[in-house]
Structure formats: structure tokens, C-alpha cells
Amino acid sequence: MLLGLFAVSAFSLTLPITRYLTEFLSVWEIGLGRTMIAAVAAAVVLVATRQKLPNRSQTLRLLVTASGISFGFPVLTAVGMQTVPASHGGIVLGALPLSTALIGTFLSRERPSLQFWMVSVAGFVAVATFSFITHGGMGMDLYMGDLALLGAVVMAGLGYAQGGQLAKTMGGWQVICWTLVVSLPILVLPTLALIDWGHLEALSPTAWGAFLFLALVNSLIGFFFWYRGLAIGGIARVSQAQLIQPFLTFFFSVLFLGEAFSLTALGFTVLVVAIVVLSKRTPITEKAAQASTAAMGTAAR
Numbered sequence: 279m280l281l282g283l284f285a286v287s288a289f290s291l292t293l294p295i296t297r298y299l300t301e302f303l304s305v306w307e308i309g310l311g312r313t314m315i316a317a318v319a320a321a322v323v324l325v326a327t328r329q330k331l332p333n334r335s336q337t338l339r340l341l342v343t344a345s346g347i348s349f350g351f352p353v354l355t356a357v358g359m360q361t362v363p364a365s366h367g368g369i370v371l372g373a374l375p376l377s378t379a380l381i382g383t384f385l386s387r388e389r390p391s392l393q394f395w396m397v398s399v400a401g402f403v404a405v406a407t408f409s410f411i412t413h414g415g416m417g418m419d420l421y422m423g424d425l426a427l428l429g430a431v432v433m434a435g436l437g438y439a440q441g442g443q444l445a446k447t448m449g450g451w452q453v454i455c456w457t458l459v460v461s462l463p464i465l466v467l468p469t470l471a472l473i474d475w476g477h478l479e480a481l482s483p484t485a486w487g488a489f490l491f492l493a494l495v496n497s498l499i500g501f502f503f504w505y506r507g508l509a510i511g512g513i514a515r516v517s518q519a520q521l522i523q524p525f526l527t528f529f530f531s532v533l534f535l536g537e538a539f540s541l542t543a544l545g546f547t548v549l550v551v552a553i554v555v556l557s558k559r560t561p562i563t564e565k566a567a568q569a570s571t572a573a574m575g576t577a578a579r
Contacts, residue, residue: 281507282519288500290526294534295488295496302485306472309352312489314469316497317462320455332448332456339444340460343453346437347501348461354430371427375520376402377435382513385443390514394560401521401553408524408546438517441501442508450506454498518557521550 299308332340355371376398383390390398437457444453481489507516525547532539 279507279511279516279519281503282511282516283522285500285504285507286519286523287526288495289504290523291530292492292496293527294530295492297531297535298488299485299492302481303477303489304472304474306468307474307477308489308492310465310469311473311478312493312497313348313352313458313461314465315490315493317458317465319494319498320458321462323451324455324459329452329455336444336448336456337460339440340453340456343437343441343444343457344461346433346435346440348437348457349464350433351430351437354426354433357426371431371524373402373431374434375517377431378438378517378520379514381432381435382439382442382508382517385439386513391560394514394557397553397557397560398518401518401550401557404546404550404553405521405524408543411542438504438508439513441505442513442516445505445509450504450509451502453505454501458498515557515560518553521553522547525550 296308303311379390379394379398441453441457448456507519525543528540528543529547
């Protein structure tokens with residue numbers, strides 16, 4: 279859980295840093311550029327540590343992971359934000375921990391209890407309620423962008439869950455490094471085509487520092503801790519740490535962007551932290567353990 283919370287803290291800085299960088303770079307330059315830098319750094323790490331190539335099965339699963347976290351989530355989110363207000367989108371993206379846990383149950387042997395699912399849904403409801411209150415409520419009209427955002431939630435959940443499963447055999451940092459490397463051939467052409475190098479040359483040292491933090495910490499190093507946490511703590515349980523992410527993003531925005539502080543946000547943060555702690559205490563079993571217990575019972579009889 280500590281590893282997961284550390285990673286979520288890093289991920290929570292994505293929105294404030296991206297908002298700052300939009301004054302200097304386009305959305306595509308930020309999104310593709312940061313992934314490209316992270317992929318090159320990941321390749322250097324893999325070569326320096328002499329990691330062996332993943333086998334065919336692992337490569338296919340790495341491609342699945344890359345489809346979610348390297349392409350699906352950022353692209354679909356960008357599409358959704360063209361037609362959906364950010365406050366409405368925040369409600370939809372609040373389902374990400376639930377998506378990760380749900381997909382994780384299909385990819386792993388984890389079988390969360392009914393109590394766990396009840397706590398998970400309660401966490402999503404808390405995030406959605408916070409978004410409604412802080413943004414003045416939203417109507418019930420459906421937006422076309424909802425489909426894109428729901429797809430983004432599914433793709434990110436798939437990337438997180440598949441990566442967490444792979445980390446059990448490959449290691450957390452190896453998973454994100456190989457995920458970025460297998461994305462590299464697909465990234466090169468669109469990145470070179472869409473980046474205006476004049477924009478990069480004009481960046482101040484502060485902007486370059488923010489851009490590199492986004493690329494090397496949020497897109498690479500943060501996943502070292504995230505995937506390791508999912509591997510040793512369980513995908514379903516540790517993924518609930520993501521419920522805190524919207525609130526950490528809020529506080530980082532207050533700190534770095536000067537946005538107004540809200541006691542409502544503080545109150546909901548305490549509530550969501552309590553939900554995460556509660557989710558950690560709910561029972562989660564594994565099919566392997568259940569099968570072993572059944573076999574022992576049969577042998578005894």
C-alpha cells in the first residue's frame with residue numbers, strides 16, 4: 279500500500295504540471311513527447327542492467343499493457359475532453375480504481391469479497407459526490423465524450439491490471455521499461471511529425487524541469503513503485519489507492535497553481551483515506567489457495 283500511495287502521489291502531479299506546460303507546448307507535444315523521452319530512458323536502463331529479452335508470451339502481454347497506459351488512456355482522454363467538461367470527466371475517471379480491480383480479477387487469481395466490492399463502490403461514490411459538489415453539479419444529459427472517457431477508464435484499468443500481473447514474474451520496473459520500449463516503434467513517427475522543435479528550444483529551465491519530471495517520474499519511475507505495489511499487495515486492493523489521486527491533484531493545484539483551498543476537499547479526503555484503509559482490511563482470496571484447501575480436505579477424508 280505504501281508503494282501504491284507513493285506512485286499515486288507522483289501520478290497526482292500529472293494534471294498540475296500538464297496545465298503549466300500547456301502555456302508552452304501543444305497537447306500532442308506534451309503527451310507524445312513525454313512518453314518518447316520515457317521510452318528512450320527505459321531502453322537505456324534495460325541495456326545498462328543487461329536485462330534479458332521478454333519471451334513471446336510476455337511480449338504479447340506487454341503490448342496489452344502498452345495499449346492501455348501508453349496509447350489508449352492518453353488518446354481517449356484527449357478525445358473526451360474535446361466535448362466533455364472537465365468536472366464531468368472527473369466523475370467518469372473516478373471509476374478507474376474500480377476498473378483496475380475488476381479487470382484484475384479476470385487476469386489474476388484474486389477473488390475479492392462482497393465487502394471489498396461494496397467498499398470500492400463507496401469510494402467511487404465519494405469521488406463522484408465530491409466532483410458534483412465542487413463543480414456545482416451536472417445535468418443528466420449524456421455527452422458523446424462519455425464513451426471516450428469510459429474507454430479511457432477501461433484501457434487504463436487494463437494497463438494497470440496487466441502490468442501488475444506481469445510484475446509478479448518480471449519485476450515492477452522491468453514491466454514499465456519493457457512496456458515503454460515495445461511502444462517506441464509506434465511512437466517515433468507521430469512524435470517526430472507532431473512536435474514543433476522551436477517550442478522545445480524556447481522552453482525555460484523551469485519548464486524543461488517540469489517536462490522532464492512528467493516524462494521521467496510520472497511516466498517511468500512512478501510505475502516502478504506502482505507495479506511493484508500491485509504485485510506484492512494485490513491488484514484489487516492496492517488499486518484502491520487511486521481513489522486518493524483526485525484529491526492529491528486538488529491540493530497540488532492549490533500549492534503550485536494558487537487555486538482556492540476548500541474545506542470540503544479536506545473533508546472528502548479524510549473520507550476517501552478511510553475508505554482505502556477499510557478496503558485494505560477486507561478479505562481477498564486466491565483461487566490457488568482455495569484449490570489447495572479443497573485438495574487437503576479431500577485427502578483428509
